[in-house]
Amino acid sequence: MERRNACDVAILGGGLAGGLIALALRRARPELRALVIEGGQSLGGNHIWSFFASDVSAEGMALLAPLIGHRWEGYDVRFPAHARTLGTGYHSIRSGDFDSVLRAALPADALVFGAQVREASPVSVTLDGGVEIAAGGVIDCRGGSDMALLDCGWQKFVGLEIELPDPHGLERPIVMDATVEQIDGYRFVYSLPLGERRIFVEDTYYSDGPALDVAAIEARVLAYAEARGWRGGAIIHRETGVLPVTLGGDFEGYWRSGGPTAKAGTRAGLFHPTTGYSLPDAVETALLIAGLDDLSGPALERALHDHARRKWEERGFYRMLDRMMFRGAGTGERHRILERFYTLDAGLIERFYAGRSSLADKARILAGKPPIPIGRAIGALWESRTR
Numbered sequence: 001m002e003r004r005n006a007c008d009v010a011i012l013g014g015g016l017a018g019g020l021i022a023l024a025l026r027r028a029r030p031e032l033r034a035l036v037i038e039g040g041q042s043l044g045g046n047h048i049w050s051f052f053a054s055d056v057s058a059e060g061m062a063l064l065a066p067l068i069g070h071r072w073e074g075y076d077v078r079f080p081a082h083a084r085t086l087g088t089g090y091h092s093i094r095s096g097d098f099d100s101v102l103r104a105a106l107p108a109d110a111l112v113f114g115a116q117v118r119e120a121s122p123v124s125v126t127l128d129g130g131v132e133i134a135a136g137g138v139i140d141c142r143g144g145s146d147m148a149l150l151d152c153g154w155q156k157f158v159g160l161e162i163e164l165p166d167p168h169g170l171e172r173p174i175v176m177d178a179t180v181e182q183i184d185g186y187r188f189v190y191s192l193p194l195g196e197r198r199i200f201v202e203d204t205y206y207s208d209g210p211a212l213d214v215a216a217i218e219a220r221v222l223a224y225a226e227a228r229g230w231r232g233g234a235i236i237h238r239e240t241g242v243l244p245v246t247l248g249g250d251f252e253g254y255w256r257s258g259g260p261t262a263k264a265g266t267r268a269g270l271f272h273p274t275t276g277y278s279l280p281d282a283v284e285t286a287l288l289i290a291g292l293d294d295l296s297g298p299a300l301e302r303a304l305h306d307h308a309r310r311k312w313e314e315r316g317f318y319r320m321l322d323r324m325m326f327r328g329a330g331t332g333e334r335h336r337i338l339e340r341f342y343t344l345d346a347g348l349i350e351r352f353y354a355g356r357s358s359l360a361d362k363a364r365i366l367a368g369k370p371p372i373p374i375g376r377a378i379g380a381l382w383e384s385r386t387r
Helices: 016-028 060-069 095-105 216-227 251-257 279-291 298-312 316-328 332-339 347-354 360-368 372-387
Strands: 005-011 035-039 050-051 070-072 075-078 085-088 090-094 117-121 126-128 132-140 150-163 172-176 186-193 198-207 234-251
Touching: 016 035, 016 060, 016 095, 016 279, 035 132, 050 095, 050 279, 060 090, 060 095, 060 279, 090 095, 117 132, 132 298, 150 216, 150 316, 186 332, 198 216, 198 234, 198 360, 198 372, 234 251, 234 316, 279 298, 316 332, 347 360
Parallel strands: 005 035, 005 132, 075 172
Antiparallel strands: 050 090, 070 090, 075 085, 117 126, 126 132, 150 198, 150 234, 172 186, 186 198
């Protein structure tokens, strides 16, 4: 077995969570050797990550700033009963930019591509082919663990980036257009203006199951674009995704299912229970790791387990709301929950997406007549108390 020189921290997976950890360590602790081990040939996969300015701290925004390719001063939502413009800043990061910025920021020998991990312990990594890498600590960021241990609904989507012959005329993102036909749960279309003639249109579903009919949804994306007057364009980028929306589950079992090492990102259960988005958690986790005094394997595992466990416990309210949406509402009624939510205070909406809802926010979200039948709403709330 070939044994390579030790590194201080081995990061398994060069996606959002792993890449941000490497970047944060490079900025805060340049004397350390962090090694990113990625199975593919680039960092970040094939994604456009978007987030609200209120999702991250000032320190987090400083970490993300070199990666951001598009910024807007607000966004729109549209529902059958009302439409609204909100002034919260909105930003997007493309995986291609993520890859190029990290390659420039990290030493060339900090990146290992095309490497499949055979086995990992808190202090070592063995690759297919028998190469063993000794490390002070190991952090596994390779995506989800055993999802069967979590009670999940699913947010799934297909997006097309289209180059148009004429300007699309969209000034800011439409984060939710739920005026479309409701199919397979709560459906909305998301549109990002990425240039005067370039637009990204994504058809999104909050569904009971994870199955994704890519061809059918692509056809709906193109029909939506046609109806908006965005005709005659060329598709230049495709993206698909299926994200878990957690209703409950066994956190400790899920953590253990990811192996004996420290974990971050989806592998640690660090994503918003309702949106499935992991970027705010990935930023917070990267900054946490960069500030730790002890980066040894056992210390990293304890610190990240305790962090992820605390987040899980703090987010029970969101899982209860998810049960109300998935168990209390019929698939054709789910849009009413979000429709009502978007009539509430803009600050409340910001705190919700950031996972920082106050007690007053929670009371306000639950106050008044439920937008779904009262009996099923009470049943979903009761389930949240008995599980």
